[in-house]
Amino acid sequence: MDRLAVVVPGHSRGGRVSDRCLRLVAAAADVVRESGAEVVVLSGLGEAEGMHAAWPEDARAEVVLEPTARVTAENAARTLPLLVERGVTRAIVVCGRAHAPRVRYFFRDLYGRAGIDVEVRPAPSTLNAPAVGRELVAAWFAPRQRRAARAEVEGVHA
Numbered sequence: 001m002d003r004l005a006v007v008v009p010g011h012s013r014g015g016r017v018s019d020r021c022l023r024l025v026a027a028a029a030d031v032v033r034e035s036g037a038e039v040v041v042l043s044g045l046g047e048a049e050g051m052h053a054a055w056p057e058d059a060r061a062e063v064v065l066e067p068t069a070r071v072t073a074e075n076a077a078r079t080l081p082l083l084v085e086r087g088v089t090r091a092i093v094v095c096g097r098a099h100a101p102r103v104r105y106f107f108r109d110l111y112g113r114a115g116i117d118v119e120v121r122p123a124p125s126t127l128n129a130p131a132v133g134r135e136l137v138a139a140w141f142a143p144r145q146r147r148a149a150r151a152e153v154e155g156v157h158a
Helices: 018-037 048-054 072-085 098-113 128-151
Strands: 005-007 041-043 062-066 090-095 117-122
Touching: 005 018, 018 041, 018 072, 018 090, 041 048, 041 072, 041 090, 041 098, 048 062, 048 117, 062 090, 072 117, 090 098, 098 117
Parallel strands: 005 041, 005 090, 041 062, 090 117
Antiparallel strands: none
């Protein structure tokens, strides 16, 4: 039997949970209500707690915080053990539209290695030039970050 989790990589502005991040929380709550997911993991340094404070009470699931990840690769690496501990076999990762390609790159690789099927579900939003620009810059670092994330998951320091 599949055990489903919803994972939300955070987003902040100046140390505060951003409006975009709050929209991700709302979209993730809708996914929980629709899918019956049993686990929600909120991930991000300085973001996990803020997302948890915004989590609606009617979206019932075990809410787990991962408060240390600074980049998307770390979101994937550091949420993975939390899912494995809970016997999760499927995960829906809720993210922004511009962020979706990089989320797929990291999460499908790392979760797939652990036998967890991944669906990336972009939250309803509009694409904007600054977000796309940030993603293009971040893509430059993605291969190195993925190697570090794989090493972290395997217990080896990169």
